[in-house]
Amino acid sequence: MLASGSMEPALTLTNVSWRHKIRDFSNWKPWAKRDGPGIHSINLEIKPGFILGLIGPNGAGKSTLMRAICGLYDSDGFNKSSSSRRSGIGYMPEQVRWEGRVSVRNSLRTIAMMRDKEVDIDDIILKVGLSSKSENYLDDLSQGMRQRLSLACALLGDPKILVMDEPLNGLDPLAQRAFCNLLKDLASKGVAIVISSHQVTDLEALVDRIALLHHGQLLIEGTLPNVRKKLELDAGSGIVEMICSVTGINPEDISLDLANDDLLPFRQIGVEEE
Amino acid sequence: MSAYSLGWHIMKERMSAGRMLVIWPLLAMFILFSSWGLSDPKANLPADLVIDSAYDVMFASTAFIVFSATMGAVLISFDGVSRDRLSGVLEIKLSQPISRSVYARALLIGHWGAIFVPVLLLNIISLGIIWYRLDDLPSMEELFIHTLATGLLLLWYTLIQLLASSWAKDLGSSIAVGLGVWMIFTLLWLVLTTVTAGLFGVGVENLNSTEYIEIEAIMDLFSPNGVYHHLLELPLDDIDRGVSPMIASLAAILWSIIPLQLFIRRIERMIP
Numbered sequence: 434m435l436a437s438g439s440m441e442p443a444l445t446l447t448n449v450s451w452r453h454k455i456r457d458f459s460n461w462k463p464w465a466k467r468d469g470p471g472i473h474s475i476n477l478e479i480k481p482g483f484i485l486g487l488i489g490p491n492g493a494g495k496s497t498l499m500r501a502i503c504g505l506y507d508s509d510g511f512n513k514s515s516s517s518r519r520s521g522i523g524y525m526p527e528q529v530r531w532e533g534r535v536s537v538r539n540s541l542r543t544i545a546m547m548r549d550k551e552v553d554i555d556d557i558i559l560k561v562g563l564s565s566k567s568e569n570y571l572d573d574l575s576q577g578m579r580q581r582l583s584l585a586c587a588l589l590g591d592p593k594i595l596v597m598d599e600p601l602n603g604l605d606p607l608a609q610r611a612f613c614n615l616l617k618d619l620a621s622k623g624v625a626i627v628i629s630s631h632q633v634t635d636l637e638a639l640v641d642r643i644a645l646l647h648h649g650q651l652l653i654e655g656t657l658p659n660v661r662k663k664l665e666l667d668a669g670s671g672i673v674e675m676i677c678s679v680t681g682i683n684p685e686d687i688s689l690d691l692a693n694d695d696l697l698p699f700r701q702i703g704v705e706e707e
Numbered sequence: 708m709s710a711y712s713l714g715w716h717i718m719k720e721r722m723s724a725g726r727m728l729v730i731w732p733l734l735a736m737f738i739l740f741s742s743w744g745l746s747d748p749k750a751n752l753p754a755d756l757v758i759d760s761a762y763d764v765m766f767a768s769t770a771f772i773v774f775s776a777t778m779g780a781v782l783i784s785f786d787g788v789s790r791d792r793l794s795g796v797l798e799i800k801l802s803q804p805i806s807r808s809v810y811a812r813a814l815l816i817g818h819w820g821a822i823f824v825p826v827l828l829l830n831i832i833s834l835g836i837i838w839y840r841l842d843d844l845p846s847m848e849e850l851f852i853h854t855l856a857t858g859l860l861l862l863w864y865t866l867i868q869l870l871a872s873s874w875a876k877d878l879g880s881s882i883a884v885g886l887g888v889w890m891i892f893t894l895l896w897l898v899l900t901t902v903t904a905g906l907f908g909v910g911v912e913n914l915n916s917t918e919y920i921e922i923e924a925i926m927d928l929f930s931p932n933g934v935y936h937h938l939l940e941l942p943l944d945d946i947d948r949g950v951s952p953m954i955a956s957l958a959a960i961l962w963s964i965i966p967l968q969l970f971i972r973r974i975e976r977m978i979p
Contacts, residue, residue, distance in 0.1 A: 503802040505979060516804065524802040529795035534725055543720070546713050547803035547810070586799050 442478040443594050443625040444502065444518065449475040449510035451501050472497050472649045475510075479594060479625045484616060486640035487629040488672050490680060494649040495629040496527060499596050502627065520549055523592030527599040531571040531579045538567045541585055548590040561585045562611070576603035584612070594625045601632050613639050633672040643672070645679055652679050710812035713805070717817025721783055722824070730779045734825055737775035741768040742833035746840035761834075761843040765853050766939055768833065772857060773893060773932050776826045777864045781885040784818040784868035788974075789881045792873075797979040811974035815967070819865040823858055830857070849942045856938035859959055863931040864889070866966035873973045892930045900926045924948035928958040 455469035472494040479485060479502075487495045501508045503524040504515035511518060531540065538554060545552040558567050561581040566574065574582065580603045587595055595616070601609050613635060620626055620641075630636045637657065644654040653660055661670055664678045677683065721727075744750060746764045758764055791797035801807065830853075838844050845853070868885040875881035891899075901911050904922045911919065927933025928950065937955035940946045 500798070505798065505802055507976075516806070519802055520804040522802065524799065526795050526798040529799065530793075531796065532794055533790075534723070535720055539720065543713075543716060544799060544803060546716055547800060547805040549804045583799065590804075 440480060440482075442512075443481045443521075444479040445512040446475050446477040446479075446502070447510045447512070449477075449498075449501055449508055451497060451506045451508040453497070470494070470497075470649060472501065472646075475651045477644060477651060477654060479627060481593065481623045481625045482620055483641045484620050484626040484628060484639055486636050486643045486672075487627060487646060488633070488636070488643055488676060489646035490676060493646040495646055496598050497649070498646065499524070499598050499627065499629065502594075503596055520590075521593040523587035523589065523595045525583045525587040525595070525597040525600050528602060529579060529583045531574060531582055533571050535571055536568050537563055537571065537574070537582055540571060540582065541589070544586045545589050550590055552589050557585045557588050560588065560615070562608075577605055577608055580604055581608070592624065594627065595619065597626070597628045599630055600628065601630050601635055609635060637671055643675075645675060647676075647679055710809045710816060713810070713813035714816025714820065717813060718820035718824070721817055721821035724783075726782055727821075727825075730782060730822075731825060734775050734779055734829055737771040738768065738826065738829040738833055739836065741771040742836045743840070746837045748841070760845075761837045761841055762845040762849040762853075762942060764837050764841065765833075765845060765849070766943070769853075769857070769935070769939055772826065773860070773935065776822060776857070776861060777889060777893065777932075779825075780819075780822045780861050780864035781868050781882070781889050783821050784865050785872055785882040785885050786878055787814055787818050787869045788873040788977075789875050789878055792979055793877065795979075797977075801977070801979050807975045807977075808971045811971045814869060814974070815862075815865060815970065818869060819858075819862050822865065823861050826857060826861065827854065830854070846942075852938060852941055856935050856959075859938070859963060860931055860935040863934075863962050863966065866963075866970055867931075870966060870970050870973060873970065873977060892932050896926070896930050896932065921949045924950045928954070931962055934958045934962055 450471065450473050452468040452471035454466040457465040457467040470492065475498060487498065489495055497506075500506055502511075502518070503522050504519045507515070513521075533540075538558065541554050541558065545554055558564055561584050563578065563581050563585060566578055571579075571582075580600065584597075584600065587597065601612065604612060609632075616626055616628070616639060628636070628640065640657070642654065642656050643660055645652045645660070653663055655663070658668075660675060661668065664670075664675060666674055666678060742764060745752070745758060745767050746761075750758070752758065752767075756767060758767060788797070791800060800810065834844065834850075867888050868881075871884035871888070872881045875884060900923050903926055904911055904919055907922060909918045909922050910916065913919065924937070927937060934955065937948075937950055938959060940948070941952055941955070
């Protein structure tokens with residue numbers, strides 16, 4: 434982590450909102466759509482050199498927020514335009530199923546051609562540990578190797594901000610450790626990192642700050658000790674306890690039959706949706 | 708990054724795909740065999756077709772191009788967008804700095820090139836066949852019009868299929884739409900033309916009547932295959948179906964611009 438202080442944020446989000454369009458079954462028109470879930474009035478500063486962990490239950494809006502940051506959605510509220518954001522951001526989506534009779538190197542080259550500056554593909558391939566697989570077809574890659582390829586795509590063009598959605602999925606423990614080391618190294622060089630992961634133990638050890646999302650709203654953001662303090666949790670409380678605290682679930686009662694609707698909404702956003 | 712260099716890269720990728728092992732022989736059989744057969748001076752052709760020049764052979768063999776090359780365009784492009792979308796790769800591609808309209812053009816150039824280059828190469832070989840069999844070659848004007856019209860036909864089918872691929876949520880829907888469109892324009896258009904002629908009170912018992920040919924020529928403007936044949940008829944002095952070269956050229960321009968704009972718009976607004 435770089436020395437904090439009054440450094441310029443790499444990206445500022447002010448009242449960023451975006452709603453998915455979903456099929457409107459109440460209408461006879463097959464093409465009719467209505468506003469579905471999304472993110473609501475997100476205010477956030479992404480600072481260089483910090484690793485920000487996005488946490489929250491399923492459907493909280495983490496992936497939606499990440500896509501909005503990466504300019505995949507046409508949403509307002511950023512201090513940079515969508516095209517300038519895309520130039521400085523490396524994005525690693527969740528579980529990309531790379532497939533086809535195309536080599537790893539060729540796939541990476543295709544993505545590299547979409548960047549606005551020259552990229553040393555061999556260097557990136559080496560960095561993510563794909564040197565021995567660079568001429569293999571995508572069809573022949575394991576899930577872990579596919580994750581590495583997605584990471585390689587995110588690292589193309591020396592991005593100032595890295596946005597990573599569940600990057601640890603499918604990686605073996607050694608690769609997870611190497612991955613976390615790489616992220617820490619990049620953060621120490623001033624890269625701002627936004628990461629979401631359900632592997633909370635790894636995440637707790639990795640992140641400098643966390644942002645807790647629920648029902649598309651950013652509930653709380655800060656360093657882990659600060660968040661614990663604000664939520665009146667013990668010093669030993671982890672991310673699970675934080676999520677339980679804001680969703681109103683007793684940690685003892687957690688079970689898979691808990692529907693998302695059972696979770697306590699922080700604000701009654703359903704009323705304004707109607 | 709220009710659309711051309713990315714398109715060139717996509718084209719090379721597409722041309723090395725496994726499905727080209729099916730498309731190449733299919734094209735070769737249709738294009739080369741039709742040139743060989745139609746340029747046989749002893750050939751007995753149906754519908755009183757008289758072939759006495761190299762361009763006549765090329766004109767007649769376009770029926771086989773319409774059948775095979777357009778199918779090739781569908782087979783190459785049906786997963787042009789939908790496959791990346793389903794696998795999540797499109798999210799990575801659309802988050803890159805390249806503008807979406809440039810990416811859309813690159814996709815089009817890549818997929819169109821992957822079918823046009825083989826067809827062009829086979830057409831060049833078929834020129835050799837025609838020269839060998841008839842001892843005649845088409846003029847530069849005829850060659851230019853044939854190549855341009857074939858390129859445009861493949862462009863229209865590629866655009867239609869890429870549009871279908873960008874709309875479809877799965878590969879099955881994408882290929883179903885593409886094949887459906889191909890069937891309508893290639894196999895069913897005659898039925899539609901006959902029905903339309905009937906609705907306008909033109910007798911369909913004689914398909915060689917002037918009234919029917921005029922209706923057919925107008926209906927052809929609404930089909931890529933029809934516009935293709937209008938363009939191919941430009942160098943032929945003995946064919947006049949009542950549609951001026953300007954109208955045929957205008958139809959070709961509209962068939963190029965409208966789907967292209969729709970496709971670019973679709974990619975620009977696409978949510979991966």
